[in-house]
Structures are given as C-alpha cells and as structure tokens.
Amino acid sequence: MIREVFKQLMKDKFAKAALIVLGIIYLALFFADFLAPYTKDFSDRTMAYVPPSKIFTIDENGKFSKPYTYNYKREFDPDELRIIYKLDRSRKHYIKFFAQGQPYKFLGIIPMKRHLVTTDNDGRLFLLGADINGRDVFSRLLFGGRISMTIGFLALFVLFPIGLLYGGIAGYFGGKVDVIMMRFAEAVMSIPSFYLLIILASILPSGMTSVQRFMLIVIILALIGWAGFARVVRGMVLSVKNQEFVQAAKSIGASRLRIIVKHILPQTTSFVIVAMTLSVPSYILSESGLSFLGLGIQQPDASWGNMLKEAQEYTNIIYRPWLLTPGFLIFVAVLAFNLIGDTIRDVLDPKSKVR
C-alpha cells in the first residue's frame, strides 16, 4: 500500500514538488547545526536589527574577487530620527566555506566546529538579517524549524492512539458507555479549540526547562484534537462491529480489548493515514499561532511562530521585512503537507473527490 501511495505521489506534479520541498526542508533541519553560520543562541547586541548581509563578488576595482561581505555600522540619522545601517567599507570579511566557526555538537553528541559558510571572527554573516538581540535570523530559522516541523507530528502520535482507543471502546461497547463517552467528547468539541488552546497553554507553570515546555505543548495540542477524531473512529467501529470476522473472533473467546485493538481498529487504517496527513498542517499552524501570542515556545528557544512575534510591531514589518521570513516558511510547509495529504486521500479513499 505504501508503495502504491508513493507511486501516486510521484505521478502528481504538485505532490511531487511538495515532497521534494518537504524533503529539502527536513534535510536542512537535520543538518541545521552545520548549515547555520551561527548557533541558536549566538547574539551580538551591537548588530541588533541589521539588514541581510550584502555579498560582493566584484571588488571596488571592478575585478572578480572571492566573495566577501562588509559589516554594518549603526548610525543615527538626525533628519529622519531613526537608526540607519551603513556598510563599514573599511574592512572586507571574506566568506569561507567549511571553515571553523562557532562550536556545536552535531546531532547533540559529536562536537564539531565546521560550518558550511561562515566568515572571519569579527565579520558577521547574517544572510537574512538579525533580530532585536542581534541574532542571526537565518540560523534561528533552521533551529526554529526543528521545533515547528516536529511538534505537529509528535502531537499526532500522542493524539491518535488516544482517539482510536476512545472511539473504539465507545463504539464497540455501545449503550450507556457509548452515550457517556460521546457526550464528554462532544463537550470537549463544543469549546472553541483556540480558546481551549490558549487557556491550557497559559496555565503551564513558568520556570520549566525548554524540553519540559516543548513536551507539554505537544500534549496540549493533542488534547485539542482527540475528540473529533474519536467521534469519527466510533462511527467507523459501529459500521464494522457486527461483521462476521468480529463475531468469529468473539466465538473463539477473544477478549473485548483484543477484538477492538486487533480486529476492529485495523479496519480504520486508511482513514487514520489520511486524517493524519491532513491534520499535520493544522498542528503546525496551531503551534505557530500559540507561539506568536507568546504562549507557546519561549525565548531564547526559536520556533517559526515565536520569531514572528517581532512582526507584531509596525516599525518592524515596515523597516525590517526580513523578520517575516518564518511566515513564508510556515506557508510553504503547510501548503506542501496539504498537497501531499490530498493526493494520499485520493489514493486511499477513491470515493472522495475533494480534489
């Protein structure tokens, strides 16, 4: 089945492009430490809000040169009453490939110093400019992406077993159990999900480590979505629970939990796969929305949502458009997931014609 799905994905032009884009994104996130010129926490306060570095390949005499860049100088412009950034042309900083830079631990274990691109120690290579703390936006995009692009998947891995089991039990047992369980699920669904999300996020105690916070946000995201999923699963269980194979299992004395888990729930596999791929984007969006409001991933950790927090100020979005790049990445990632999800649905659920 997986091979069939993959074949169809490669046949569809859009889905193929989406797969490639996501592949590139995830590869880049995997090698983030190496690809990023700086570490996540590297900051140079004198470089707050500097624009993207300009890279020159032709020097002042009009000759080709090794690529180099200039640092920015901050100056106060008395006419416009704002800080302007000028290139400090007194010193060239050559761009170096595979050179030693900030030390890091590759994959969290192997200590390394080499980066794909970097420049000398006094030079600053900010490919997408810097944020308010003088941190490299490009590097933080890569590290933030690690959080933004995995948190949705993790939430799904928490949510789906819960929803499957809940819906399975309610549907199989039926009667009072079903009524009570479904009333509870309906009640959870009756709270506008984003309201619930921000309330759950706001009661998280402060002073947690970033790993704890990350895990709790995963759980909160999972708490939002399980109910709707459980309800659909219940409906599917209701439609198969009286079929012969279930009765056969019953007659050989299988326990009820075994019947649910081993015989009934596997019937929902293709629905689960479709639902999962189609809901990844909504979790990416939820996390970024939450972090955008300052309730999700907290500084100094980066996520695409909390990087966009700075875009809430007019001055930032008008004078420092590079701060908006995380938004475009969210857009691209969500679009790619949607396109893939649509194609997978077409393959696994040929009756639906949403595309």
Added chain:
Amino acid sequence: MQILIYILKRILQTIPLLIIVSLISFFIIRLSPVDPLAELKLNPSVSKETLQRETERLGLDKPIIVQYGKWAKSFVKGDLGITSNGEQVSAKLKERIPNTLLLTVIVIFLTWIVGVPLGILAAVKWKTPFDRILTVLTSIGMAIPSFFFAVLLLIFAVKTGWFPVGGLTSSNFLEMSFSQKVMDITRHLILPVTVLFTISLAGLQRQMRANLLDVLDSDYVKFARAKGLSEFKVVFKHALRNAINPMITLLGFEFAGLLSGAALTEYVFQYPGLGRLILEAVLRSDINLVMASLMMGAIMLVAGNLIADILLIITDPRIREAGGRQA
C-alpha cells in the same frame, strides 16, 4: 408537529452538554496553580470589601466542587463577577460578543455567496483547467497562517493608508451621522473580514465541489441525463438540492472554526471581539473573565450547531421523516 418536538428535544439536549463543558472548563481553570484573585489583590483601586465579596461569591475557602456549585448558580443568575480591573464581566461580554458575531456572520455570508457558486462551477467543470486553477488557489488560501496574513495586510494598510489600522471605530465615531458610522465600521471591517474570508472560503468551496461531484455520480442523476434533460436542469434542479444539504451541517463547523480563527485575527487587528477579550484575560490571568468568555464561546458554538441542525430538518425531508435520527 413532529418537527417541533424534535427541535425542542434538540434544544434540551444542549443543556447537559453545556453543563459538561462548564465542568471541564471550571476544573481546567481552577486546577491551575494561579490564585484567581491575585490580580484583583494587586489592584489598589479594588477595595477590601469587593475582594471579600468575590472570595465569598466564588467560595474560595471551600472544596472545589462547592466552588463549582456556587459558580454555576451565579452564572445561571447572570452574575458573572468582576474583572481584575473591577469592571463587570457581563458588561464586558455584552460589549464584545456582538462585535465577534458581526464579524463571523459577515464572513459566513460572504463565503457562502462566493464559495458555493465556485464549488458548483468547479464540479461542473471537473478536471478542466478552471477546476485545477481553483484547486491551486484554494490550496494556497488554506495554507496561509491567519495571523501572518493579517500582519501582511496590516503592512499594506499602513503603507497605503487606505484602511484604518485596528479597532472597529474611529476616534471621532460618536460625532458621526448614521451613514458615516456605517461607512466607518465597514472600513474597519474590511481587513479582518478579508483574512477570515480567504481562510474559510477554501474549505467551503472544496466541500461544495466534493458534494456535488458525489451527487452527479449517482444513479438518479444518470437517469435524469438519460431522460434527455438539459445539463442545466440536471445540475440545478436535481443534483444541487441534494448536494447542498451536507453544507448546512458544515455551517455549524464553520462557525466553530471561525470563532477560533477570529481570535488571532482579532488580536492582530486589535479588533474588540470575544477572541481578543479571552486572550487578554488569559494573559492577565483574569479568571472570572476567562471562565465567562469560555462559556460564551461554547454557547455560541453550540447554538451555531443547533441552528444548522434545525435548518437541516427544514430542508431535508429524509431527516424530518426519520424524526431527526440521522442528525
């Protein structure tokens, strides 16, 4: 008559639902390690007596189940307590809920007017370039994060100066004549409506298209075609009526989605709605306000679903005859 009984039953069903909602919300909020009156205690303009009254009203010295009882009793009576600024919660809600309703109702209206015809067109022209282009466009619409789109529109508004930035009314609103007031509100609504419209249009258009495609595949439509009816008649007289019913169920979901989506949009545009209210309340840990707006959100959502269900009974004779079983 049967319809009326069903509707009544359906309305009564929402009561236990809302009770469970309130229990869930209450326990989530109360089990958090936040002192519900912390903000109130810090506010120097709130007197000791008010504090005392709030402690008693909430029963904070009693076990949590008693607290819930007290809260539920005063909620039913319409006493929602005071915010951390000492204002009445109910007054605050009365001011904000109509704004959110205005926003969502306009968006739903617009998405239906545009989305349903686009869905029909895409289904009729299935697999033509027109259909493909629409699919690409809706994919894009679905993928834009609402808050990011809102931020982009804000830049646009600031740069061009064509639209007012933030709020629902201008500062000189009270001095305007009636028609000026309408114009003013419209101008303020354009940007938030655009954001929510773009996001919810895609889902609606796709659903309509899928429904109609399903119906167009059915035997009775084939029969109608075989009979030699014009394609126009087949689509609009026979297929459409069946394809539109599931859309009404979707109306309830759409309302729910909009309430959630509106929160971020309201926040970015500084729009005085329920979503922004709850957000501000959450950030200030203003427990009374959070609890009350959470309940109001849930009530609006349940009411939206209820209206959709009732509409469905009216439009779909099959459900009417089954006594509403299918709904």
